[in-house]
Amino acid sequence: MNKTVLIITSYFPPEIGAASNRIFQLAEGLHNANCNVTVLTPLPNYPTGKIFDDYKGKFTHQSQENGITVNRLWVYASNSKNKLLRLIAMLSYSFSLIWFFMWHKIPKTVIIQSPPLLVAFTSMLFLRKKNRTLILNVSDLWPVAGFELGALKKNFSYKLLEKIEHFNYKKASIILGQSEEILTHITSLYPDKTTFLYRNFPEFKAPVIEHHSESGTLKIVYAGLLGIAQGIYKLCNELDYSGLEFHIYGSGAEQNKIEAFISQHPELPIFFHGRVTREALHQVLMAYDVAIIPLLNRIYGSVPSKIFEYAHLGLPMLYFGGGEGETIIAKHHLGWIAEAGNYEHLNTVISTIKAEHISEERKKMIQKEAVSNFSFKAQMNRFKQLI
Known part of the structure; x- marks a missing residue:
């Protein structure tokens, strides 16, 4: 008899970004x-913070x-x-979840995405039963990450979020973590908890790498969320543009600031291409030399899933975020590392990247490492055997 699994998440396609892609792949894999x-x-x-057009007016x-x-619920x-x-938005989804739990039969195996902590807490609180397996999928450590991003201060609210975080860990039957740092944090609190390192590996057929003509200009690309954590607006201000082009794909909170900066500095080789589908992005990324993966501040427990996606594309990476991501880049020879937050060092590293470092052979080696x-x-x- 096939196992029935319910996945509770705050993000899912057609929404874009690492979170929705990660959960879609988990669902499709199961x-x-x-x-x-x-x-x-x-x-x-x-x-966007607005219900997509195809779903407007629906409960x-x-x-x-x-x-x-x-099943998509009102929010x-x-x-x-x-x-x-923002709190009202999270609570509204929690109330919708409670309503759903009351009127529907919930299977014995449930995977719950965290963060958001309140959504995970609601699910843990209402679904905790001895005969049910609750699997908590932790992609970022909150409230620690919120504090490191400057979004939270260590006050009463922070302490409350810590209590919620610990409750979620305690009630989970199994905890998935996207990084070793996340699992280390959790086992320091609950040493006997069953954990599983669940990286955000992509699932797509690796494309054939073709030779591209060398223009002499280093083409650096960023693709993804244009949020505060990624710091793309600051990156636009700090890059040394001698000998490079900077191409940007995506959308988010900083988009207007980035577009305004480009408009005000037409002399700079910055190109904003907007948002494209994941499939289309895979095609356009193949034309670039290096993908940059920045974080404005080092976030404990964070490992950008872009690392694994770009590696399957054979795209050399410039990692500028600190933490466990650096270890992965170095261990698997996927590209270059610049000291997190040090833009002078970043520009120095970029100046060392030569044509032979981004050759067709190098890209094929990166892709082979990813496939292996x-x-x-x-x-x-391995995960299926665990559950």
């Missing part, structure tokens, strides 16, 4: 492993997507910087 998969998620609204929406049942959508409005070490299928097989 489906391909002969599980009956249902996803519980809000009506799509990220990152709930159910669909079948690639063999997966997707008060907002990406406001006002903390109260970042296998989604092998990881999914």
